[in-house]
Amino acid sequence: MYLPERFSRMAIKAIALDIDGTLTNDRKVVTPRTKMALLAAQDAGVKLILASGRPVQGLRAIASELALSEHGGLLVAFNGAHVVDAQTDEVLYDQPIDSDTMRELIGHVRDFDVIPWITRGGELFVERSSRHVIRYRDEDLDIVEHECRMCDLVPCEVDDLLEACATPQDKLLCAAEPEYLQERWRSMVEPFDGRLSAMFTADFYFEFMAPGVDKGRALAGALPKLGIDASEVVAFGDGQNDVSMIKWAGVGVAMGNAIDEAKAAADMVTASNNEDGIALALDEILG
Numbered sequence: 001m002y003l004p005e006r007f008s009r010m011a012i013k014a015i016a017l018d019i020d021g022t023l024t025n026d027r028k029v030v031t032p033r034t035k036m037a038l039l040a041a042q043d044a045g046v047k048l049i050l051a052s053g054r055p056v057q058g059l060r061a062i063a064s065e066l067a068l069s070e071h072g073g074l075l076v077a078f079n080g081a082h083v084v085d086a087q088t089d090e091v092l093y094d095q096p097i098d099s100d101t102m103r104e105l106i107g108h109v110r111d112f113d114v115i116p117w118i119t120r121g122g123e124l125f126v127e128r129s130s131r132h133v134i135r136y137r138d139e140d141l142d143i144v145e146h147e148c149r150m151c152d153l154v155p156c157e158v159d160d161l162l163e164a165c166a167t168p169q170d171k172l173l174c175a176a177e178p179e180y181l182q183e184r185w186r187s188m189v190e191p192f193d194g195r196l197s198a199m200f201t202a203d204f205y206f207e208f209m210a211p212g213v214d215k216g217r218a219l220a221g222a223l224p225k226l227g228i229d230a231s232e233v234v235a236f237g238d239g240q241n242d243v244s245m246i247k248w249a250g251v252g253v254a255m256g257n258a259i260d261e262a263k264a265a266a267d268m269v270t271a272s273n274n275e276d277g278i279a280l281a282l283d284e285i286l287g
Contacts, residue, residue: 012286013232015041016049016076016219016245017278019062020150020202021238022255023050025274028150030065037279041286042071047228051076051215053201053241055119055170056084058151078119078170079201079241080218081209092222095210096168097196105172105208106161108191112184114174114206115143118164124148125164128157134177136204143175143204171209178203200240207241216244234285236270236278237262253281 015038017023024030030038042048048068050059056077063075068086075084083093097105109116115134117126124147126132132144148155158164174181174188185206189198197209215237220230235242235249238258246252246265254263256272263269268284271277 011232012046012234012251013228014047014049014223014234015282016051016215016233016235016249018215018237018239018242019050019052019054019059021257021273022236022242023062023273023278030062031276031279033276033279035066037282038066041282042067042073044286046286047071047226048073049076049219050074050086051080051219051235051237051242051245053079053171053205053207054151055153056082057119057122057153061152074222076215076218076222079197079199079207079209079213080215080244081170081213083218083222092225093218094170095213096170097172097208097210098168099165101192101195102165102169102172103162105192105196106165109172109174109188112174112176112188113180114176114188116161116172116174117144117147118161118169118172119151119153120164120169122152122154123156124151124153125156125158125161127161128159134175134204136177141204147173147175171207173201174206174208175204176206181206202239214244215241216246216248219245219248234282236281238273251285253277 059075063086073086075086081095115130117124132142133140134143197213201207230248231250233249234251235245236253237246238255243262243265252266254266254269255277270281
């Protein structure tokens with residue numbers, strides 16, 4: 001790990017953190033060393049930002065563990081479609097998919113062997129007729145149960161997913177076997193190219209958001225209102241949906257377990273999410 005000289009004397013006001021594969025280790029917990037480093041940063045006046053594909057509900061437990069509400073941290077949800085003040089719940093940025101486009105999108109993805117769902121509040125809406133299980137790493141995985149458990153959501157089965165689209169929604173998530181998604185994602189995106197943002201957030205998740213939505217744009221839209229410039233931000237990530245904020249931040253850090261695209265975009269590569277990569281990088285950056 002090497003911090004370029006031009007970053008060694010930067011004043012850092014905010015740290016943006018992806019969750020899965022970055023902040024949490026493979027057991028889905030924040031390690032004591034990483035937690036201690038982030039609490040210390042907040043005590044020194046640095047704002048923490050959780051930036052994830054998860055819904056807001058799926059960020060609250062970790063936000064509580066890291067005391068974001070006490071320090072005025074931010075929650076960037078749905079890959080950047082929605083930004084909330086962790087202390088006041090004020091919505092600082094919101095860019096949902098309009099209802100007509102969402103209806104068209106749902107009709108389109110029904111032509112593929114994927115499990116589509118919508119998250120609203122603390123509920124996950126999935127069609128009653130849809131399968132819930134995918135084959136992952138040679139085992140059956142109930143992907144709906146997995147998502148509900150990870151994000152503290154209640155499953156809500158409906159006859160038709162369009163029932164959940166009366167109002168604009170922040171994203172449509174499509175789950176399937178990784179091999180299938182790799183083969184079909186281009187066909188899934190093609191009718192909406194230029195009309196929606198689309199990306200992998202895990203090897204078994206492919207997601208659609210409003211056009212232009214990504215974590216970098218969300219930070220660019222929310223942080224200037226708080227007097228924070230991109231040059232004063234450190235961003236950590238590991239996946240495709242983290243590349244925009246890694247590029248946008250003054251210091252972009254890829255985890256050792258990150259995909260090649262994230263590492264190529266980063267200013268530095270730290271240790272993996274299982275090796276306290278965040279804490280090690282902050283030791284270098286914050287001193």
